[in-house]
Amino acid sequence: MTKSLIEIDSLPSEGWPFSEIIQETNALTRRLFLQLMRRPSTLLAGILQPLIWLVLFGALFSKAPDGLLPGGTSYGRFLGAGVIVFTAFSGALNAGLPVMFDREFGFLNRLLVAPLRSRKSIVFASVIYITTISLLQSLAIMWTASLLGYGWPGLGGLLLVSFTLLLLVFAVTALSLGLAFALPGHIELIAVIFVANLPFLFASTALAPISFMPSWLGWLAALNPLTFAIEPIRAAYAGPIDLGIVLLHAPYGEVSGYGCLFVLLILTVGLFFLISPLLNRKLA
Amino acid sequence: MFAIELQKLMKSYGSVKALNGLTLNVPEGSLYGLLGPNGAGKTSTLRIICTLIAPDSGKVTVAGINALVNPRKVRRELGYVAQEVAIDKILTGRELLNLQGDLYHLPQRDKGKRISELIGLLDMGDWIDRRCGSYSGGMRRRVDLASGLLHQPKILVLDEPTVGLDIESRSAIWELLLQLKDQGTTLLLSSHYLEEVETLADQMAIIDDGKVIAEGSPDELKRALGGDRVTLKVREFSNARESEKVKELLVNVDGVRQVVINRAQGFSLNLVVDNQGSLPLLKEKLAQNNLQIFAMTHSLPSLDDVYLQATGRTLLDAELEMTASRDLRKESKKSMR
Structure with missing residues (x-):
């Protein structure tokens, strides 16, 4: 060990904020994908599970009388959008877990002693990762749905699905990472995920339209972020996409497709800024 | 000129006082040893210097920068080698170093060059492309040392760098630290090995109950005892x-x-x-x-006598006492944030 340590003699000077954020986000994202590639079982399970939902749930109501659902769609076709959104939601809700484990194993300290331009890079990396997985899952769901005869949304529909999921995943991932920084340990985080998961599903329009629900549940469903993601995607399945028309007949009024996306956007931006102080807890 | 200046640091975890008015000045270019039993406040001190936690009160200046106001600047000047080596088992050592290089915003070309340099320097070539999960303690510590050195920090902070290592890895690390010092890096290391501090440090402080109770060069301290x-x-x-x-x-x-x-x-x-x-x-x-x-x-007089004189007990006794009164659950909690 006689070689000189100082070979590159200039310490890297402070770079552009934007390119630094790209560099650190890129590196953190690469780590998540390397983990996924070397441990693919979670991805396989994540793709298989919604397909089971789709097949079993679709079969459960396959003999429901025609014309029961608004617009006369079949239950399977109605269900597809719900399963897509719920799958993305669960995935994003779990986004905080790897960060929590990094915290518990001390790996997070490695990130926190590094001069990250912004700790939001940790959020961005998770969002990119979860969004990619959600899109893969969604493609699998849509493909299976089309095999089951539930229809195919077309290219424009695919874009709408991607955009809607991106908004929802961003919001829920931000929330989950915020919890990962705020809660004491992974047990508590898992408890929160466990409690939140299914109620968000049932109190949404994933499995049934609002017109089927008692008014209190209708109110909950009409306030549930999942509903605002489900309706545009369902509309994409219904035929030519027109976001200007009313998609959600909520107890408090009518909401158009644009309205739904706008609500999701506000939610995403709001949660993103809400968790910022948690990321910079104690020290900026 | 001091590389690190700590003034009257106070830090409590609930009812446990970790630091109790700790004041410490680390001269630029020195290899500074912090000696003290487990639980004396060494790790808390180092975590404050590395901007992982903030003190309840007191002043922290690192490389002339106020660490409490501008922690990100401090992070650029500082390399930190933590006590519990946290490593992503599923990545290879090289991937981990690449990640680390990007977190410190090294330009792509320099990064690759620097990484292969460190692989040579720390003799990691044979196993650096294997997954970290398969590494021994000594290997992990070397990867960790490399990642602390990647951005060529002016100041390197090491928390018990050789604890639990075999003699060979230990002396390799000692040699590297002395070499870094010769090249002008300021090093601050905590240890509860008298031998380590005696061999390496040109300046040292004894910490007990969250404050500095003696400081100087090891020889000075011994001579002062007389x-x-x-x-x-x-x-x-x-x-x-x-x-x-x-x-x-x-x-x-x-x-x-x-x-x-x-x-x-x-x-x-x-x-x-x-x-x-x-x-x-x-x-x-x-x-x-x-x-x-x-x-x-x-x-x-030995360093142990210096310690005994300062604290009224030998390091070993202090260690035993601390081990008995430690709350491991609390400690693992405070190491998380």
């Missing part, structure tokens, strides 16, 4: 009453400066004497009072 050391036992396991009695007898013998009862070592007596001329006088005094000598050893 006198020779005598450890005396009148029987293998004595008791408080007897050792008190013997202390009374010996404290007035010519040339004896101080007598300390070492409870943890079977109530043996630790004496400071002017020179070895006192030894026959001590023996004579004991014989006059019909006391036997079970053991009597004579030595020049």
